[in-house]
Amino acid sequence: MPTDSPATACLSELQIRLVAxxxxxxxxxxxxxxxYLGDLPKIGETLWYVATWRDQWVALLSIxxxxxxxxxxxxxxxWDFTTQYGRLKLIANNSRFLxxxxxxxxxxxxxxxSLMQRRLSGDWQTRFGHPVLLLETFVDPSRFHGGVYRASNWTELGLTQGFRRTRAGYSQAHHAPKRVFVxxxxxxxxxxLTQADRAQLQLTGKPNIMLSAAQMRILPDFFNDIADPRSRSGRRHRLSSVLSIAAAATLCGMKGYKAxxxxxxxxxxxxxxRLGCRRVNGQYVVPSESVIRDVLIRVDPAVLDGALQKWNAAFAPDDKCIAVDGKTMCNAVDDKGHQTHIMSAVGHQSAVCHTQKKSALCP
Incomplete structure (x- = not known):
């Protein structure tokens, strides 16, 4: 503790920087x-800060x-489930404050x-290639009241349900709920965080991948038995690779061929x-928007749906309830001039679309 400086002077001389x-x-x-929670490993997108006073360490933060x-x-x-997966990286967690x-x-x-909040988004943009729009933290009410966050103009949203994240998923038993501040x-x-135009966010860097390495590696196998509707001449990408990219992108929240x-x-x-892309001159070649569109338009939808159902059976979370819904596709007609009607089965808990079928004509 400094003994040669008043408290106000001490505050004015505080500085914060990244830990070297x-x-x-x-x-x-x-x-x-x-x-009280101990050390936290530096995994994924993480920044460590140290606050100093005249080269003395004052406080430590992990974001x-x-x-x-x-x-x-x-x-x-x-936000909805799909938007959340695409935008979750725009939120950071103050996981430690000491x-x-x-x-x-x-x-x-x-x-x-206050010092950390002023520089975090810029540091995050420099290190990880995208900004941070919102900070969150969790406070154990049995130990703390969250006064330091309230004094810094954080907003308390309520309590968590008390579940803990484990390697197997989430714990079954309720533990002490935490106060949530943002x-x-x-x-x-x-x-x-909820707007439809992703381009306005100026997101750069690597995309969120909501699949494990093993899941990405095995995904092309589900499409190996699908007949390729394209002519042999001019094929630059394996059908299983194109379909794997389309499926993985959809699972990660992408909508449309361009996305x-x-x-x-x-x-x-x-x-x-892992997704089966081929290498040319030492670099992987990625299917273009037109290639993805051409494949998805030409491939047999019933066979593709069967392959996706096998994927869901192997990896999708269990659902207690299934919602069945239908809609009429605008500007889509069959060879008899009838509009196309689609029936979908979506899991309540997982928000996964388990299957879609072209339905009979509506009366």
Whole structure:
């Protein structure tokens, strides 16, 4: 604790910066020693910050990927399942906040949060290629009241349901619910997180992939038995690869041929290899929008639906209820001039479309 400076001067001299690589062992040691949850591994999109006063370490923060599911947050934003998967990376989680023992002074916590909030989106854009629009954090009410977040103008949304994320999914038993706080890093984050025009978000970098490496590797196998409707001349991409990219892009929230092609173009080499893309001169070649459109228009829809049903049977979450709904496709008529009617079966819990069928004529 500084003894040669008033508290106000101490606050004005606080600075915050990213933890350098050679400082990470010290960061982890202090977090493990003083934070009640212990150390947190640096996995995926994560930034570590240290607040300093005249080169002395004052506080530590960890900002990581957002929680996959949070009911009060998702209802507050107002997004649907598909939009959430495409935009979840625009939310970051303040997963650790530790004020070191000698620095429990008035207003230090809110000052450190304020400094972090000012620079986070820029740091995230530089490191990961996309901005952050919203911050979230979870506070254990049995230990803390969340006063430092309220003092920093965070909004409390409510309580979680008390489930914990495990390697097998989510725990069955309820644990202590956490208070959920959010802080906007831009104007109208709810509008930006739910808007239809993804281009306005200026998203760059790698796309969200909601499939494991093993699932991506096995996905082309589900399409190997489908007959290729294209002529042999001019084929540049295997049918199973094109269908795998279209299916994977759809599972990750992409809608339309252009979005599928753009999603595939942003994939890394490992993902493209798993999806069966071919290499030319040491680089993977990605199907274009026109290739994806041509394949999906020509392929037998009944056979494709059968392959997708096998995928759902193997990997889709179990659903307690199935919703059956129908709609008339605009500007789509059959060879007899009748409009096309589609019936879909969608799982309530998973929001997965298990199958779609062309229905009989409506009376």
């Amino acid at each position: 690589r050679h400082e990470e062992p010290r960061y982890k040691e202090l977090m493990a020693q003083h934070h 990581s990927a957002a929680a996959l599911k949070c009911g009060v947050r998702d209802r507050w934003i107002g 004020i070191l023992p000698d620095w429990h002074l008035p207003n230090v916590g809110s000052r450190v949060l 802080y906007p890093l831009c104007r109208n984050p709810k509008v930006l 599928m092609a753009g999603w595939a173009k942003d994939l890394g080499d490992k993902a493209l290899g």
